[in-house]
Amino acid sequence: xxxxxxxxxxxxxxxxxxxxxxxxxxxxxxxxxxxxxxxxxxxxxxxxxxxxxxxxxxxxxxxxxxxxxxxxxxxxxxxxxxxxxxxxxxxxxxxxxxxxxxxxxxxxxxxxxxxxxxxxxxxxxxxxxxxxxxxxxxxxxxxxxxxxxxxxxxxxxxxxxxxxxxxxxxxxxxxxxxxxxxxxxxxxxxxxxxxxxxxxxxxxxxxxxxxxxxxxxxxxxxxxxxxxxxxxxxxxxxxxxxxxxxxxxxxxxxxxxxxxxxxxxxxxxxxxxxxxxxxxxxxxxxxxxxxxxxxxxxxxxxxxxxxxxxxxxxxxxxxxxxxxxxxxxxxxxxxxxxxxxxxxxxxxxxxxxxxxxxxxxxxxxxxxxxxxxxxxxxxxxxxxxxxxxxxxxxxxxxxxxxxxxxxxxxxxxxxxxxxxx
Amino acid sequence: xxxxxxxxxxxxxxxxxxxxxxxxxxxxxxxxxxxxxxxxxxxxxxxxxxxxxxxxxxxxxxxxxxxxxxxxxxxxxxxxxxxxxxxxxxxxxxxxxxxxxxxxxxxxxxxxxxxxxxxxxxxxxxxxxxxxxxxxxxxxxxxxxxxxxxxxxxxxxxxxxxxxxxxxxxxxxxxxxxxxxxxxxxxxxxxxxxxxxxxxxxxxxxxxxxxxxxxxxxxxxxxxxxx
Numbered sequence: 257x258x259x260x261x262x263x264x265x266x267x268x269x270x271x272x273x274x275x276x277x278x279x280x281x282x283x284x285x286x287x288x289x290x291x292x293x294x295x296x297x298x299x300x301x302x303x304x305x306x307x308x309x310x311x312x313x314x315x316x317x318x319x320x321x322x323x324x325x326x327x328x329x330x331x332x333x334x335x336x337x338x339x340x341x342x343x344x345x346x347x348x349x350x351x352x353x354x355x356x357x358x359x360x361x362x363x364x365x366x367x368x369x370x371x372x373x374x375x376x377x378x379x380x381x382x383x384x385x386x387x388x389x390x391x392x393x394x395x396x397x398x399x400x401x402x403x404x405x406x407x408x409x410x411x412x413x414x415x416x417x418x419x420x421x422x423x424x425x426x427x428x429x430x431x432x433x434x435x436x437x438x439x440x441x442x443x444x445x446x447x448x449x450x451x452x453x454x455x456x457x458x459x460x461x462x463x464x465x466x467x468x469x470x471x472x473x474x475x476x477x478x479x480x481x482x483x484x485x486x487x488x489x490x491x492x493x494x495x496x497x498x499x500x501x502x503x504x505x506x507x508x509x510x511x512x513x514x515x516x517x518x519x520x521x522x523x524x525x526x527x528x529x530x531x532x533x534x535x536x537x538x539x540x541x542x543x544x545x546x547x548x549x550x551x552x553x554x555x556x557x558x559x560x561x562x563x564x565x566x567x568x569x570x571x572x573x574x575x576x577x578x579x580x581x582x583x584x585x586x587x588x589x590x591x592x593x594x595x596x597x598x599x600x601x602x603x604x605x606x607x608x609x610x611x612x613x614x615x616x617x618x619x620x621x622x623x624x625x626x627x628x629x630x631x632x633x634x635x636x637x638x639x640x641x642x643x644x645x646x647x648x649x650x651x652x653x654x655x656x657x658x659x660x661x662x663x664x665x666x667x668x669x670x671x672x673x674x675x676x677x
Numbered sequence: 678x679x680x681x682x683x684x685x686x687x688x689x690x691x692x693x694x695x696x697x698x699x700x701x702x703x704x705x706x707x708x709x710x711x712x713x714x715x716x717x718x719x720x721x722x723x724x725x726x727x728x729x730x731x732x733x734x735x736x737x738x739x740x741x742x743x744x745x746x747x748x749x750x751x752x753x754x755x756x757x758x759x760x761x762x763x764x765x766x767x768x769x770x771x772x773x774x775x776x777x778x779x780x781x782x783x784x785x786x787x788x789x790x791x792x793x794x795x796x797x798x799x800x801x802x803x804x805x806x807x808x809x810x811x812x813x814x815x816x817x818x819x820x821x822x823x824x825x826x827x828x829x830x831x832x833x834x835x836x837x838x839x840x841x842x843x844x845x846x847x848x849x850x851x852x853x854x855x856x857x858x859x860x861x862x863x864x865x866x867x868x869x870x871x872x873x874x875x876x877x878x879x880x881x882x883x884x885x886x887x888x889x890x891x892x893x894x895x896x897x898x899x900x901x902x903x904x
Contacts, residue, residue: 259793270781580777583738584835585766585794587759669738670730673777 263581263594264601271570275602278566282606285559286649287613289552293641294614295621296545298633300538302625303329304531309382309451312510312528314338314346314355314517315499320527321537327358327499328530329452329629330368333428334360338524339474340495346502351509354379357497359464364422366430367410369457371464374399380503382449394418394444399460400487404440409454409630411445416457418442424459426469436467452630462487465495472496504528556652559606563599564656571663578664579672592665599657600650607646614642683747684714684842684875685735690744691901692730705730706901707744710893714842717866717876719886722895728879731899732845735877736769737761749842766794770836770874772865774848776828778820784831785816788838795839806834809868826857833865843875850885858885 268275315323316336325332337359347355359371377388377396390405397403406416416422420442426434440459448454465472465481472479474496481490504510510528517526527533538545578591615635622633687710693703705727712718722728733739735746737753746753749768753761765771778787788803807816810830812823820828829849836844846865850858862878862885869876878889886892 259790262790262793266779266781266786576777577779577781580779581790581794582762583736583765583771583777584791585762587762589759590794670733673773674729 259586260590260594260597263590264598267570267574267594267598268601271566274566274570278562278602279606279609281562282559282603282649282653283609283613285552285555286607286610286645287617288555290610290614290639290641290645291617291621292545292548292552294639295618295633296548297639298635298637299625299631300535302631302633303629304534304538309380310501310530311504312502312513312526312530313499314342314502314524314526317523317525320525320533323499323525323527324530324533325537326360327501329631330360330370330456331629334498335525337473337496337498338500340492340497341474342524343497343500344492346500346513349513351505351513352502353505354503356380356501357461358499358501359461359496360428360498361470362424362426362436362464362467363428363430364410364416364424364457365414367407367414367455367457368428369404369424369459369464371459371461373461376458377405380501382451382453386449388449388453389447390444391447392418392445394446397443397458397460399462401460402438402440402463402466403443403460405458406442406445407454407456407458408446408448410457416442416445418444424467436469438467450626450630450632455630460487461497462490465490502528556649559649560652560656563602563653564659566602567595567599567657567660568663571660574664575667575672578667579669582667582669583673588665591667592661595661595664596654596657599653599661603650603653606653607649610646610649611642682714683711684716684749686711686745686747687735688745688747690731690734690746691742692727692734692739693742703901705734705899707731707899710898712843712875712877715870715873715875716891717869717878717889719889719892720877720879720895720898721881721883721886721892722879722899723881726895727899727901728895729847731895732771732847732877732879735843736771736845737765762794766791766796767839768842770839770841770844772829772832772836772844772846772849774851776820776832776849778828778831778835780820783817783819784812784823784834787820787831788835791835791838797839803834803838806837807831809871810834810864825852826861829853829861830864833861833868837868837872837874840872841874843877844869846876846878848880849878850880850882855884858882859887862886862888 313323313327316338318335322332322335326334343355343357346352356372356376360368362369374396381387397405411417421439423439424436425431426436464470466484466487468482470482472481472494475493479494481494484490514526514528517524581591618635622635626632687707690705690707691703692705693701696702720728730739734741741754756764782790784807785803788806789798789800792798792803807813810833812827812830815823815827823831850861853861866876866888880886
């Protein structure tokens with residue numbers, strides 16, 4: 257074997273340029289395939305299983321997916337509002353363990369303000385066993401004062417810290433002309449949760465109502481709550497919420513509520529279970545994944561073809577070399593093996609470099625997904641594709657090496673060594 | 678130096694080639710040829726007289742149509758291709774007119790690779806061989822970095838790498854001027870004597886073969902050519 261590896265090493269060095277290009281094409285193919293499958297599955301897992309913390313969302317009649325994206329991931333626009341009475345009714349429902357109201361519609365430099373109640377910080381577990389924690393001496397806002405709690409990512413990006421004051425801007429997208437007059441004061445910054453909550457500024461829902469320009473329609477007609485000095489003076493009948501986030505007592509509760517709200521009711525929608533609603537999103541964009549997968553397979557085929565082409569193209573110039581090796585005593589099998597092992601070596605080195613490219617790609621994807629949604633991918637998780645792809649690439653390398661290896665095997669020694677050749 | 682036992686004995690050796698128009702041409706017909714262990718024989722013959730084919734048959738690179746090649750008590754024509762490969766690696770050194778050095782390998786690697794095929798890589802001996810041919814300071818040079826006669830000396834060192842019993846030299850001086858050709862012949866003969874190897878040295882130039890006690894005319898040796 258030593259002599260075969262020696263021949264392989266010399267050949268790879270002798271054809272440095274084509275070797276490097278082929279290795280890079282294998283590396284890119286390996287990285288692309290591993291990234292497509294790994295990012296797809298990790299994103300699906302992260303979105304459908306991870307960051308919700310809630311079992312269901314109650315919101316205006318409409319798309320469950322839009323409701324979930326708007327409230328859990330703080331993406332998309334709100335499908336509309338529901339009256340405060342819906343919140344109080346669901347909160348007192350025997351199937352509900354925890355109900356927290358959300359009101360959305362303002363932003364600060366593009367980061368959403370979500371009006372809610374202090375229960376979010378006391379009772380809600382954003383992931384099993386974990387409630388929100390504050391950095392340093394931060395604390396929850398007073399529900400009757402114009403205060404705010406800032407998510408870690410927002411704090412990092414905007415520089416807001418405890419004691420900072422800021423003006424909110426109307427709408428979900430930042431427009432400097434839409435500034436609200438009254439300022440919020442930051443009472444605390446949350447520790448990172450690696451969830452979409454890191455990208456949100458939480459404010460008291462009452463203060464949300466009392467922001468000038470906000471009109472309440474919970475009572476069926478417009479009501480301007482910002483005229484009040486104390487939020488406790490706002491009649492409940494006028495209040496409305498964008499959504500109510502729910503923790504249910506058990507899975508059966510979800511069935512009962514979904515049945516009564518989605519089938520029998522007409523005013524609101526219950527998005528439940530959140531994971532299944534998001535899985536629907538991945539089903540809808542499944543064709544994108546299919547195309548990416550197809551592209552990945554094509555890239556693999558091209559990489560295997562490039563191994564074949566790069567070695568096969570050198571066969572004519574190497575015919576004499578193989579003949580010399582035969583004269584020196586190399587058996588046909590040795591020559592055949594050296595070409596196959598050369599192809600396998602290219603695949604192997606390409607695969608190793610492919611892992612480096614893969615970590616760059618998945619880190620980049622993770623960064624972008626986190627920036628856009630707050631969802632964090634576990635880039636170090638071992639996906640089966642990370643084990644299967646290298647094996648497939650090396651196997652394909654060996655297969656690609658067989659054709660040129662056979663040509664080398666069949667080299668006619670005497671004619672190849674003729675001075676005329 | 679030479680003993681009386683034939684190291685290589687050829688009898689009724691024939692080889693035909695099929696021409697492009699499908700005609701069978703007898704190009705080699707050697708009734709008898711032998712060389713003793715340690716003996717040096719020069720063979721003179723014109724281009725196209727079948728000298729290279731003869732050496733290729735002796736080296737087991739080509740198969741004979743009929744006849745016998747007995748080498749070191751073994752019948753070459755009865756050996757499998759794989760057995761001939763092993764025999765060639767261990768017992769036969771081959772020097773070509775165009776040297777046929779491996780271009781991606783250094784002088785030293787050209788010699789040590791030949792040793793690997795015989796299963797006995799010996800770097801020290803490879804160093805010694807290259808020093809003996811005057812290339813002690815060119816071991817890490819690749820063929821393209823060496824002059825023609827330096828390349829020829831690497832080819833000689835490689836042919837002797839496995840202490841072969843016989844060296845087949847096919848017009849090794851064909852690309853050298855007369856003075857260098859004579860020096861090369863002298864060096865090849867000397868090293869074959871030192872290594873105890875028999876030598877069949879083929880050349881179209883009779884003058885180059887002056888130093889050989891035995892010089893055969895291939896046009897007489899090969900009946901196919903005379904007929």
